Amino acid sequence: xxxxxxxxxxxxxxxxxxxxDLRLTAPDGYVAQRSYSIASAPExxxxxxxxxxxxxxxxxxxxxxxxxxxxxxxxxxxxxxxxFVWDAARSxxxxxxxxxxxxxxxxxxxxxxxxxxxxxxPARLLVSSRxxxxxxxREELDRLARGSDxxxxxxxxxxxxxxxxxxxxxxxxxxxxxxxxxAFGSKALTFVCGPTPLVESVANALLELGLRAxxxxxxxxxxxxx
Amino acid sequence: xxxxxxxxxxxxxxxxxxxxxxxxxDLTGVLGRCPDCGRRGELxxxxxxxxxxxxxxxxxxxxxxxxxxxxTPSGYRFDIRVRTEHPLRTRRxxx
Numbered sequence: 001x002x003x004x005x006x007x008x009x010x011x012x013x014x015x016x017x018x019x020x021d022l023r024l025t026a027p028d029g030y031v032a033q034r035s036y037s038i039a040s041a042p043e044x045x046x047x048x049x050x051x052x053x054x055x056x057x058x059x060x061x062x063x064x065x066x067x068x069x070x071x072x073x074x075x076x077x078x079x080x081x082x083x084f085v086w087d088a089a090r091s092x093x094x095x096x097x098x099x100x101x102x103x104x105x106x107x108x109x110x111x112x113x114x115x116x117x118x119x120x121x122p123a124r125l126l127v128s129s130r131x132x133x134x135x136x137x138r139e140e141l142d143r144l145a146r147g148s149d150x151x152x153x154x155x156x157x158x159x160x161x162x163x164x165x166x167x168x169x170x171x172x173x174x175x176x177x178x179x180x181x182x183a184f185g186s187k188a189l190t191f192v193c194g195p196t197p198l199v200e201s202v203a204n205a206l207l208e209l210g211l212r213a214x215x216x217x218x219x220x221x222x223x224x225x226x
Numbered sequence: 227x228x229x230x231x232x233x234x235x236x237x238x239x240x241x242x243x244x245x246x247x248x249x250x251x252d253l254t255g256v257l258g259r260c261p262d263c264g265r266r267g268e269l270x271x272x273x274x275x276x277x278x279x280x281x282x283x284x285x286x287x288x289x290x291x292x293x294x295x296x297x298t299p300s301g302y303r304f305d306i307r308v309r310t311e312h313p314l315r316t317r318r319x320x321x
């Protein structure tokens with residue numbers, strides 16, 4: 001996992017949850033393009049952070065992880081998205097976020113936005129990671145949770161746990177979502193982001209728990225973009 | 227193979243960049259109605275098949291094709307079946 005800061009010559013303020021398309025063009029004209037969620041807050045002027053997971057055999061992520069050096073110029077298109085977005089000023093209920101793996105990246109933008117905007121809307125984040133070492137933004141999330149009594153952080157580790165682990169220790173299921181979301185009742189505006197199977201099962205479980213479909217916003221990611 | 231085609235399916239968010247380029251505005255938050263089953267939802271909630279030349283957006287309820295778009299050397303080719311409040315206009319349609 002690596003985060004990259006891009007200075008944007010024609011910067012447009014983004015909305016938390018949006019993404020950029022990143023396009024690489026080879027000398028022979030071959031084009032590879034992927035979508036990456038913005039991790040930074042909209043309050044930051046002139047630049048965005050994109051956090052990119054290294055995908056085995058992924059031509060774009062491998063290039064970014066292994067070839068790019070500070071100062072390189074990269075072609076970006078965005079910001080993109082008008083659905084999977086959260087605006088603190090327009091918030092009309094508590095914020096519930098459920099993320100699998102690098103699905104936490106857009107949630108990071110929302111949480112940074114929430115902090116930068118000084119909003120105290122209650123927020124809860126459940127993150128599923130394979131192991132403790134693979135938790136993305138672990139230290140910053142811990143800091144945010146310690147610094148705000150209105151933000152609660154929940155982790156589940158699906159493959160391995162350190163000794164004495166006190167968090168959840170299984171794949172996200174309805175019971176776990178019930179424990180995390182109960183305090184918000186059915187009023188929460190909910191964002192779910194992760195690999196397609198995780199998003200499907202979480203969204204279905206949230207509906208079974210009584211959340212309304214129009215209050216659940218989903219974003220699926222997979223091995224390839226457009 | 228454990229991995230099914232469904233696991234490779236993304237959603238309309240992933241088509242946002244291509245749609246924005248073709249239509250000149252962000253369409254992922256636009257509400258549409260499926261012409262086959264009548265389901266209503268934002269274009270972001272449609273199933274996106276991106277492992278092909280171009281993108282096909284299908285209804286998550288009935289699987290009907292709601293929008294297909296492909297970029298060609300001379301522009302874009304569309305099949306727009308989704309019903310939206312305002313008709314979707316391509317950049318070539320002019321204002």
